[in-house]
Amino acid sequence: MTTPPAPVWSRTILHVDLDAFFAAVEQRDRPELRGKPVIVGGGGPNDRGVVSTASYEARAFGVRSAMPLREAGRRCPHGIFLPVDGAKYLAASKDVLAVLRRFTPAVEPISIDEAFLDVTGSRILFGSGEDIGRRIKEEVKSSVDLTISVGVATTKLVAKIASDLRKPDGLVVVQPGDEATFLAPLEIRRLWGVGEKSATALREYGVRTIGDLAALPDDLLIRRFGKHGASLAQRARGLDDDPVSDRDAAKSIGHEHTFDVDTSDREQIERTLLAMSEGVAGRLRDSGTKATTITVKIRDTTFRTITRQRTLPDATDMTEPIYRTALDLARPEVRGLQIRLLGVTASGLGEREQLSLFAAEDPRRRKVTEAADAVRHRFGERAITRARLVGARLPAPFERDPMTPVDPRALDAADPQPDPGADRGDDEIDEIEPID
Numbered sequence: 001m002t003t004p005p006a007p008v009w010s011r012t013i014l015h016v017d018l019d020a021f022f023a024a025v026e027q028r029d030r031p032e033l034r035g036k037p038v039i040v041g042g043g044g045p046n047d048r049g050v051v052s053t054a055s056y057e058a059r060a061f062g063v064r065s066a067m068p069l070r071e072a073g074r075r076c077p078h079g080i081f082l083p084v085d086g087a088k089y090l091a092a093s094k095d096v097l098a099v100l101r102r103f104t105p106a107v108e109p110i111s112i113d114e115a116f117l118d119v120t121g122s123r124i125l126f127g128s129g130e131d132i133g134r135r136i137k138e139e140v141k142s143s144v145d146l147t148i149s150v151g152v153a154t155t156k157l158v159a160k161i162a163s164d165l166r167k168p169d170g171l172v173v174v175q176p177g178d179e180a181t182f183l184a185p186l187e188i189r190r191l192w193g194v195g196e197k198s199a200t201a202l203r204e205y206g207v208r209t210i211g212d213l214a215a216l217p218d219d220l221l222i223r224r225f226g227k228h229g230a231s232l233a234q235r236a237r238g239l240d241d242d243p244v245s246d247r248d249a250a251k252s253i254g255h256e257h258t259f260d261v262d263t264s265d266r267e268q269i270e271r272t273l274l275a276m277s278e279g280v281a282g283r284l285r286d287s288g289t290k291a292t293t294i295t296v297k298i299r300d301t302t303f304r305t306i307t308r309q310r311t312l313p314d315a316t317d318m319t320e321p322i323y324r325t326a327l328d329l330a331r332p333e334v335r336g337l338q339i340r341l342l343g344v345t346a347s348g349l350g351e352r353e354q355l356s357l358f359a360a361e362d363p364r365r366r367k368v369t370e371a372a373d374a375v376r377h378r379f380g381e382r383a384i385t386r387a388r389l390v391g392a393r394l395p396a397p398f399e400r401d402p403m404t405p406v407d408p409r410a411l412d413a414a415d416p417q418p419d420p421g422a423d424r425g426d427d428e429i430d431e432i433e434p435i436d
């Protein structure tokens with residue numbers, strides 16, 4: 001669900017991020033590890049894997065997430081190396097979420113250890129954003145025994161950057177009106193929606209910092225970057241009404257799949273996304289709703305879990321736009337990783353009044369889909385399937401999901417296409433892309 005929009009300047013958004021999460025859970029559960037350099041990941045300093053995370057004591061020796069364990073062993077020979085215990089971290093993550101939900105229903109988890117909260121409506125009960133941030137820190141400490149860093153601002157982007165500034169155990173408040181000044185000195189890449197391509201294009205205009213971008217005239221940005229140019233500039237000026245979405249389970253339709261064996265096989269990953277997109281689209285049609293937001297969830301072998309979300313230009317209940325979006329969001333994230341779990345969720349569900357939007361799609365395709373739905377309902381879900389899925393070793397739970405006949409070539413065309421806006425970096429825009 002999406003929180004009802006409040007005037008941008010009056011919103012209070014919190015971003016919370018646990019400190020050295022996996023290592024902190026280990027130190028919590030084994031007090032003898034507190035104050036020690038703990039390095040979580042793989043099988044130890046001689047393992048070929050990488051560091052998931054390191055306690056702040058280990059970071060003092062230069063150990064970082066994603067560093068080869070051997071390198072970590074060289075930098076911190078007396079480090080205590082522990083394997084990843086994903087189930088334990090998930091449980092802690094859920095406990096923290098429960099604490100956050102005491103303060104507002106508008107909680108949007110974005111990875112295993114971070115979430116956005118819209119506490120605008122909670123201020124009357126709990127005080128200012130700063131007060132709420134402080135209380136959350138206290139309650140996470142007393143209930144779950146972990147420390148958390150909090151950023152408070154009027155926008156998600158500013159709150160997220162703020163929470164990172166005084167880690168660990170930080171609380172940083174950016175007052176309403178100070179957003180643009182706060183963002184101005186930061187490198188342009190930290191702005192959501194600015195990937196490498198956009199950054200390169202912006203550099204042609206001498207834009208290096210977010211402040212440089214904010215100073216560019218709107219008409220130039222629109223000419224160069226299309227319709228998203230203006231919203232990019234607004235974001236650079238600290239104005240961003242991107243809502244905190246609480247992804248209420250009842251208000252979204254999604255599928256998840258855990259692979260029997262973790263995989264980095266591109267074909268298998270794409271096929272799974274396709275099967276899940278089919279399932280989601282079929283269920284949307286069955287429930288007579290269309291969705292505007294697609295979210296993919298990716299968990300890797302180390303239990304690192306991320307979600308990526310994008311709002312579609314038009315509401316849909318069709319496989320192709322859902323799959324295309326899911327693929328686009330997942331591709332850069334799964335590269336080189338062993339994937340344990342994938343999920344595709346549709347949210348921002350609207351009613352049938354959106355039917356007028358059918359005009360935006362090929363009416364023949366809808367007819368074919370509707371005919372397929374009828375067959376599916378009458379003869380069962382396996383009656384119809386896409387060419388790409390035939391004979392594929394599909395993940396079991398989705399074999400039962402609705403399949404609809406669409407020219408399989410259309411699906412291959414669902415690979416991100418060089419659209420007219422591609423060289424303008426449009427594909428990167430609108431993506432909720434957490435900052436590295």
Ligand code: TTP
Nearest residue numbers: 017018019020021022052053065066113302304
């Ligand atoms: P982060 O929040 O990025 O890192 P952190 O919580 O360990 O440290 P801090 O926030 O204080 O800087 O990631 C959360 C968890 O996700 C982290 O504890 C382990 C896991 N993770 C990986 O497994 N691999 C990675 O490359 C990263 C960045 C995180």
Ligand code: MG
Nearest residue numbers: 017018019113
């Ligand atoms: Mg963290």
